[in-house]
Amino acid sequence: MPNYVFLLNTDKTPLDLIHPARARELQSKGKAKVFRQYPYVLILQERVQNPVTKLYSIKIDPGSKFTGFALQCGQDIVWRMELQHRGETIKAGMEQRAGFRRGRRSRNLRYRKKRLDRRKPEGWLAPSIRHRVLTVETWIKRLIRHCPVECIEMEQVRFDIQKLQHPEINGIEYQQGTLFGYEVREYLLQKWERKCAYCGTENVPLEIEHIYPKSKGGSDRVSNLTLACHACNQAKGDRDIRDFLLQKPSTLERILKQVKQPLKDAAAVNATRYAIVRMAKGLCDSVKCWTGGRTKYNRCSQGLEKAHSIDAACIGESGQSINLRTHQPLLVTCKGHGNRQARRVNASGFPAVKRAKDVFHHVSAGDIVKVSIDKDRKKVKAGIYTARVKTPNKNGCEVLINGNRISFSTMKNVHFVYRNDGYGYVFSDCEILLNTPKYSKISLPDAITANYQAVLARLSALEGAK
Ligand SMILES: [Zn+2]
Known part of the structure; x- marks a missing residue:
């Protein structure tokens, strides 16, 4: 469907x-x-007078590589999309440019005035991350233009680093294991790879452990916390870590090094999520934020498969019981708009080769066209295909069909469909999903059920308090 x-x-x-x-x-x-x-x-083509429409909510699950979108009306999920980001490509491009610049500048030795105040402005995001915010903004705007949207719901918190920086985890709240304690624990589990920091034991209950003991003035900050198995925790007691690991200098060095490293990925994901929420609030009056714990709970308890757009559909209270009316999400890939480089650089980084003209009969790279192929060519069978134009030049254009480049020297069999807007579009294979009309049931492990039931209650309290 x-x-x-x-x-x-x-x-x-x-x-x-x-x-x-x-x-x-x-x-x-x-x-x-x-x-x-x-x-x-x-x-x-004919006007409907005084139309009455239902209200829809856009649900978004922002991730580092993919962002899931879903449109919900009542219990029905009527539209789904998965947006694939290109952060890696942007990062690689920036690094290449930096390399060329470094090379040029160290070579030609001309004097450059020192540039002052190279600090980043507040709220600055790396280009690869900013692109995530901007592309999500584009798609929210498109949906709002084409659909009566009432509110935007999104997953904001995975690890709440802002709270982790100001931990109030001493005392009752921490010991009774509120959600906040839960988030700290999840964070530490990720950071220390679910192992005892001292002996490396896995798959045992781990206890939160102060590296510099509290009794000797160690803080409750997350940067002073690690995970240890019960035996190690008891053995260490309130001794100083240097004292405790006197016999194992390599372990001591590893722990002291790791403790200073923030969880980079989580930090980047969170920076993006906060920026996306801020941006969404400028587009829609009602923006609701939920936690990742609830999404996972909703998805697992309904036995739904993991997919980015299904995660998006399961966000929040309204994701508790959903009715998937579409099994074929639109798959969108961020392709960028190419570059504005007038000349390509040679191997030494100097501008040299003039750029080729990349238009053929008004069709340029990235446009979507419908082509008809009369007889089998390369690995592509005869038929009609919708595909993206790869490299047009004055002699013709190449069209990418199922990963094969097929070139056309005339426009006889090429029909323009859609102007390049920086995205590639594909629908997921409908057949596969239709053959399995019901998603395979994934049962929730007992431990998770027990844990999540408790967490869910805490989630409600925390989300209500916001
Ligand atoms: Zn241990």
Whole structure:
């Protein structure tokens, strides 16, 4: 079952999403026309007076490589999308540029005035991270334009580093294991790889351990905490770590080094999430933030498979019992807009080779076209394909079909569909999902059930308090 279809009134105000069969009917009777290909939007040809629409919420699960999107109306999930980011590509590109610059500057020895105040402005995000915020913003705006959106719900907290920096974990709250204690624990488990820091034992209950003992003035900050098995914790007691590990200098060195390293990935994910929430608040009056614990609980308790858009659908209270009306999410890949480089650089980093013209009969790189292939070519069978243009030049254009480059020297069999907007589009293989109409049940391990039931109660208290 594919995604539902967006529908606009004649004045471009959004109406309710419609079933794909209804969309086909409207089109075949000439009552609606295609307004946009990706996402698929139809526009009515005759005006509906005073339309009454349902209300939809956009649900977003931001991640470092993928961001899941889902549109929910009541209990129904009517539209899903998975956005693949290109942070790695951006990072590689920036590093390459830095390398070229370094090379040039160390070579030609001309005097440069020292540049003052090279501090980053407040709220600065690395380009690879900022791209995540910007692309999510683009898609929220697109959805708001095409659908009557009431609120945005997103997963904000995985590890709350801001809270971790100001821990109030001494005393009752910590010992009784509120959610906050839970987050600290999760953070430490990740950071210390679920092992005892002293002896490396795995798969045993681990206790939170102060590296510099509290009795000797050690703090409760997360940077002073580690995990130890019961035996090691008891053996160490309130001795100083240097004293305790006198016989094992290598272990001591490793622990002191690791303790200073923040959980980099979590920090980056959190920086992005806070920025995304701030951005969303500028786009929609109602933005609700939830924790990752609840998402996982909702997904597991309904026996749903792990997918980014399903995670998005399971966010928050409304994700407790959902009805998936679409089994074919739109898969979107961030492709960027190429570059504005006038000349390519040679092996030494100097601008040298003039850039080739990359347009063929108004078709440029990244455009989506429909091509018809008369007879089998390379590994591609004859037929009609929708695909992305790879490298056009004055002699023709190449189109990427199932990973094979097929070149066309005329426009006879190439029909323009969609102008490049920086994204590549594919629908997930519908057949596979249709053959398994019910998602395979994943049972929730007993330990998790017990733990999460308790956590869920705490979650409600914490989320209510916000
Ligand atoms: Zn141990």
